[in-house]
Amino acid sequence: MGLADIKKTVYFLERNGIRKTWYAVRERLEARRGPQYKWEPLSESELESQRRQWAREKFTVTFSIVSPAYRTAEAHLREMMESLQCQTYPKWELILADATEDDSVQRVVRTMEDSRIHYIPLKENVSIAENTNQALKYVTGEYVGLLDHDDVLTENALYEMALCIEQGRKQGKELQMLYSDEDKCSGDRTLYFEPNRKEDFNLDLLLSNNYICHFLVMKREFIQKLGFRQEFNGAQDYDLVLRAAAELWNREETIVHIPKVLYHWRCHRASTAENPRSKLYAYEAGRRAIQDFADRARWKARAVDTPHVGFYTLQYEENPFWCRQDIGAIGGRVVRRKKVIGGRMTEEGKIVYENLPIGYSGYLHRAALQQDAMAVDIRNIRVREECREIFRQVVGVAYKTVSENDCFDTSVLPENCDYVQLSLKLCSAIREAGYRILYLPVSV
Numbered sequence: 461m462g463l464a465d466i467k468k469t470v471y472f473l474e475r476n477g478i479r480k481t482w483y484a485v486r487e488r489l490e491a492r493r494g495p496q497y498k499w500e501p502l503s504e505s506e507l508e509s510q511r512r513q514w515a516r517e518k519f520t521v522t523f524s525i526v527s528p529a530y531r532t533a534e535a536h537l538r539e540m541m542e543s544l545q546c547q548t549y550p551k552w553e554l555i556l557a558d559a560t561e562d563d564s565v566q567r568v569v570r571t572m573e574d575s576r577i578h579y580i581p582l583k584e585n586v587s588i589a590e591n592t593n594q595a596l597k598y599v600t601g602e603y604v605g606l607l608d609h610d611d612v613l614t615e616n617a618l619y620e621m622a623l624c625i626e627q628g629r630k631q632g633k634e635l636q637m638l639y640s641d642e643d644k645c646s647g648d649r650t651l652y653f654e655p656n657r658k659e660d661f662n663l664d665l666l667l668s669n670n671y672i673c674h675f676l677v678m679k680r681e682f683i684q685k686l687g688f689r690q691e692f693n694g695a696q697d698y699d700l701v702l703r704a705a706a707e708l709w710n711r712e713e714t715i716v717h718i719p720k721v722l723y724h725w726r727c728h729r730a731s732t733a734e735n736p737r738s739k740l741y742a743y744e745a746g747r748r749a750i751q752d753f754a755d756r757a758r759w760k761a762r763a764v765d766t767p768h769v770g771f772y773t774l775q776y777e778e779n780p781f782w783c784r785q786d787i788g789a790i791g792g793r794v795v796r797r798k799k800v801i802g803g804r805m806t807e808e809g810k811i812v813y814e815n816l817p818i819g820y821s822g823y824l825h826r827a828a829l830q831q832d833a834m835a836v837d838i839r840n841i842r843v844r845e846e847c848r849e850i851f852r853q854v855v856g857v858a859y860k861t862v863s864e865n866d867c868f869d870t871s872v873l874p875e876n877c878d879y880v881q882l883s884l885k886l887c888s889a890i891r892e893a894g895y896r897i898l899y900l901p902v903s904v
Contacts, residue, residue: 479819499643499652499721502616510548510619521622523552524601524680528591529609530559536610536726537568539649541577543612549619553578556609557595559585589688589696596684603638604684605677606697610726612649613675617722621677624716636714637704638677640722647726656824659831661715663705664898667750668829669771670698675723678704692749694742699749706753743770750774759783768825781898788847788895789887791836792902793818800827802837802879804899805887809835809880833899835887838879840902842866847890854886 525544529537544554558565559582569579582594596604603625607613621638628635643655658671665671676697682704692699708714743765750763750772760777781787794802795818804812813827821828843851843866848859855873862869873882887897 497643497653497655499655499724501614507548507615510616514549514619514622517626519549519551519622519626521551521603521625522601523549523603523605523618523621523677524599525552525554525605525607526557526592526595526599527554527607527609528557528559528588528595529565530585530591532560532565532609534564534568537565538572539612540607540609541569541572541574543615544576544607545572545574546615547613547618548616549622551601551622552576552618553599553601555580555595555598557582557591557598559591561585587690587693589690589693592688592696596687599680599684602680603677604680605675607675607723608725611674612645612724612726614722614724616720617675620718620720620722621675624718628716633714634679635716636679636682636708636711637701638716638718639672640675640718641720642674642723642725643721644727645724649724649726652724655721657719658717660717661705661712662832663712663896665826665829665831666701666705667753667772667774668766668831669825670695670701670746671824671826672701673697674725676701682707692745694739695745695749698746699752702749702753706756746770747772757784766825766828768821768828771825771829773830782844786896787898788844788890788893789836790842790898790900791833792840792900794837794839802839803901804831804833805835805837805880805883807834807884809884811837828901830901831899833887833897834891835884836897836899838868838873838883838886839870841868841883841886843868843890844895847893847895850889850893851886854889855882 527540541554541556544552554577556565556569556577557580566579566581569577578598580595580598582591585591592606603621605618605621617640620640624638625635639658641656641658643652645652656671656673659665662671683700686700686703686707688696689699690696705715747763747765754761754763754774759774759781760783761774761781762777763772764775765771766773776783781790792803793800793813798818800811800813800816800818802811806812812833813822816822816827838855843859851859857872860869860872861867862871870877891897
């Protein structure tokens, strides 16, 4: 266990006590015994195929990459710009908004000799939110991508974004927000680790953690309309995507996830990834951003921290969350012998967190977070009153509760009932009626 792990463990112990820390440490050690992540760059033949395809199919989409700079190390700044120059899709510009007091950043830019790189000197270093807002005034591309001044894109990042946008246009759909998977890398980029394999857009998971993060691309007019808010510095990107999600409430099909690692996030000793105490203000800002979303939606809810730093939950005043008109059913996990045997399901009926010990939080703590689901297990389900006629029609029995929290009493179901197929059929009907299915990590 390295120094960074020891720091994280001590901080977790201080906040959560011995029992939860024991489970967290044991889970982390078991995960490390599994297959190790290795980032594999595309071959030159694959990259060349991408260069031919966009030219052959005449892609027209253009990108403005925005990167606020401040006292950036020369090597890191150069690698960031070179990662753009190596893109298989060349229709980009870089807006580098520099708040450094001297000309150190500008000198590096001059050596790049690339007309697509636009250096914008800022009068002062106000904040990362305001510095980014200044950069947004200069963008000309159809889409804007956010790139930190010391991170790098994979060579196929913009090609994958362009391909997705062009495919959407062929279907008559103008995408508003796109995001990819990402990983972390060491300062010298000799080590790649902690891949973030993300889900397709999941509102309630987003209200638990900024799982979208990097690489984020948004329609130019959309991001300029939203802008960045200084009062959420440290979590300004999180606040941005939450407000974007609110704007796209009934147009979630214009939010697209590209399930490929397109972004390498460089980690330093002072970064939140290495030291959870280094930017506690950022976590507090993240919680306030969620609270702002809930308040604007007029939900009677309070955003609070979970045991894991940077992860949150909404506690609703009404039990269960029926102040939210979008939720049709709420499901929890089903546990046997201290392991998950039911709960959130895929469309095919696979149990998402099957066999996970109940003290564990799962990959990137997702098993411990509120999240939208395609289906949840009927053995631990609560259905809003307006959906109980749907329940009766699909299940064949009237909705009957077994406890004060309105959980369904499964004793009224026939013996040898196929819980999985019945759960899928019920949740599909509720979703077709326009409701969300919410999964909570609560056991029965």
